[in-house]
Amino acid sequence: MGEESPGGRRFTRRRRANAPGGRQHRHEVKVTPEEEAVLLRLALAQEVTVPRLLVESALASETGETATERRNAIAELFRAHRLLAAISNNVNQMAKATNATGEVQEDLVETLRAVRRTAGRIDEAIDGLSLS
Structure with missing residues (x-):
């Protein structure tokens, strides 16, 4: 479900919305070129960034x-x-x-x-x- 820009055009938000107080924790993940290719393909298919894909996928284990x-x-x-x-x-x-x-x-x-x-x-x- 896209959001609406000031000009009335719809767009998909690739990044997550800002969190109150910001995000204080950061994690670095190293991947192989093959893993990077898979992550990029999945992120592109879902129209999200790779970090957002990783966070949502990890947190989705509870909800599926x-x-x-x-x-x-x-x-x-x-x-x-x-x-x-x-x-x-x-x-x-x-x-x-x-x-x-x-x-x-x-x-x-x-x-x-x-x-x-x-x-x-x-x-x-x-x-x-x-x-x-």
Whole structure:
């Protein structure tokens, strides 16, 4: 789930938010070039920095998911919700036209497919949250 910049553009926060009083403890971790490549790939995939990836991954052992994974799942649910709202508006318009004319609208079949796809996305997001 991105944040909004002053210009109204959405962006993903790569760094963690500032902590009250700052962070007093620091840890240095040395890795091999292969480990660095894996860390960079994972951090890029989650759109976070390597330090944030390491902290979230370590702290996720209790909950089974990182804050970034949960944020991404919630963002996907919001996107699916907005899409479903737009689709439902189309279905309502088609139902109104069908009731008025007695003829089924051409776009009805594709719209109902979109409903099924969106419902599938919601199910996948929920499954992803429940497996965590």
